[in-house]
Amino acid sequence: MKIVPCCLILFPISAAHCSRAYGDDFDLSLMEKMDNLRGVDTSVLLKGSQMLAGDYPVALLINSEEFGQITQPFRLTQGSVQPVFTAVQLKARGIATDHAPAGLHPLAAFVDNASVTYDAGSEKLSLTVPQARLTPPSGDIAPQQEWNAGLNAARINYNLNLQRDTGGQSQNTHSVSSTFNNGLNLGNWRLRNDGYFRYQRGQSGHYQSSSSYLTRDIAALKSTFRGGDFFTNGKIFSSVSLRGITLYSSEDMRPDNQRFFMPAISGTARTNATVVIRQNGFVIDQRRVTPGPFAIRDVHSASSSGDLEISVNETDGSVQHFTQAFNAIAALLPPGVFSYELSAGRYRSSGAGSLTPSLYQASAFYGLNNTFTLLAGQQMASRDAFRYQNSGGGLGANLPLLGGMSVLLKRSETSATTTNDAARQGKQLETLFVRTLNQTQSTLSLSWKHKYSADYQEVSDAIGTAQHSAGSLAYHDQYNVQLDQSVKSLTLLLRYTQDRTWNGKKQHSSRIGLTMNRWQSQFQIYYTHQRDLRGSIDNSLTLNVQIPLGESQNHRAGFNSLTGSHGSSQQTASLNGSFLDDNQLSYDASISTQGADNSSNLSGTYSGSAGLVSAGLSQGTGYQQTLIGFQGGVLVHHHGITLSQPLGDTVVLVHTPHTRDLKIENNQNVYTDRWGNAVVPYAVPYRVNDVGLDPSSLNKQIDVPSAVERVVPTQGAIVEADFNARRHDRRFARISDSHRHPLPFGVSVQDASQSPMGTGGAAGVLLADFTHRRWPLTVSRNGHVLCHIAQPSASSVPSDASTLWKLSCL
Known part of the structure; x- marks a missing residue:
């Protein structure tokens, strides 16, 4: 329904109020004969209504809380025009109804003791309902009915590098390499392929696919299905690569209070x-x-x-x-929240001729209450004589005074021969402790992995052992201690890890660091001590300084010094920063000295709407390397092909029909192209994303109904934000006759297609839109043609639309 112009409503509203005050009735039949009001009963304005029935944009408030802009239907009900709702719409906004009549009705028909207030001047619609009937939806996730699967489109992400190496061991080589992420979106389905291409002069080019998969959301389960190549989640068992299918809980589909533990x-x-x-x-x-x-x-x-x-x-x-008490760890879930993973497939290994058993895995987490979370999992693998299974169960807890803790006990069993040898069985205990003290601004984290026997194996180790290849080293205990301590602008960190094998050997690593942030500068010093299983010791001291240059802090100077064991040392001085209004041109220059060897590096990157272009030059003793890089994305969609900056998983296609050079707000140097398309490369799935046009790129020659569009994409979607922008050539023109005399007041002007352009005012001045007008123009008065105006030369058209354009009749 068309929205009635305000000027057509204000007068009858005023008249209606006056009529009630003085007891007079006004004849509104004249309004009902207007083209845009035919068939509309305007008598409701005499009965106290503020508007005619229709759909109007309003700012919605529920119990004084803002819920954003919506389009609200107003209908004639019980003798007056009122806002009307459906039970589904109220439920989506967190209002529990007492009654559920079908169709559109006033709020009182759904909720007892509810009231509605509408302010036509400010266009605010306020609903008041009993607090017990209101459960506001989470502010960080959009209602499910607003989720948008996006366009059917294809996408390519690329990172292309042209490299030339001279000197050193490479002598003189030229190579081209690129990674690709290819995708196709069809409805809710997402097809993806990751690959790598390399060509070196004198050799043939080769493209290697690293993974391919098909995925889609299952909103009813708040889950994601994936078929093809993937990694298991690694929350209970070590993460492995499979080719098969998986179904798992999608944390992105949940509001934050269900994604992260909070007591x-x-x-x-x-x-x-x-x-x-x-x-x-x-x-x-x-x-x-x-x-x-x-x-x-x-x-x-x-x-x-x-x-x-x-x-x-x-x-x-x-x-x-x-x-x-609150000390969050990864194992904790909010009360009542259930998370799971179900996976089945063939084990993937990069090695040729590797054992690739079938593998099945299930894991589950459940927030039992405000303190405890239960976790459990099962893993099985088999092929030929190889048999493997692993079972795990444990508990996560948020305990007062003590902190956040988790305990996980796993038991594995492996059989890899057809003989009567007993299966290898083992257990492993994993514990984690996290404690933060507000009084001292300290955070302590402790973890411990303990194997009760050397026969405990994760599935990748068991497969490696079955192939008689060297698997990962079997440790008896593994310890990790982390401490972070803040004192005003100083931050102290301590890290210590130790691994102990079954034959009593140990390796450990310790690190102590101090960071100070003062005067917009950062100063860091780290000392690292490492000892491997062979007894070799390596010590190093690192000093790093970063100092801003100028008030804008767009440029920074740095110095880094690394001193290692046996007297080795390296010093690096660097300068980096960015230029231009949007910081789209960045640079990095550095000089390094290591003993008698010197090296230097100079690189720069320009970030444009169609992608990133970079160039770099590195040289040192006896070698030189030149690199040119291109990064970006390509979208193929129903409007055509659009080049973009590197794409994230979820993106927004901005469409402003044939309106170029409009800047996309809050994005670095992203403008619409000649066809009016641009890509916002990163969007947050299942959340409201506000995509806006930068007001600085708009002018009076561009009409945009709204400069901000709200989109809610699903994971991996390519959603469209259509601004329906239109660039026009609206300008003032003075029309004169062949003798250079202004035409009289009231002349009518039409183009060659007889489309009216406007009426001339005093001194023959006409305000008209000259976009896509067909020449010659016809000037008439009272139905009589006065003259024609031929299309002027391009040089006679003022470059500034505010300059008066002089047009003369033939």
């Missing part, structure tokens, strides 16, 4: 109170609660660890204080 905050308020939640000294959320028990389950933490400090500020001025 529920519960307490009791004596009055209408404000609950303030702090983490690491910063307020991360606050809520208004009514008297009685409360439970807050949707707080988003600012840090993955750090106890929560809760203050309940009562109306009478009293304050309750308590602390909620």
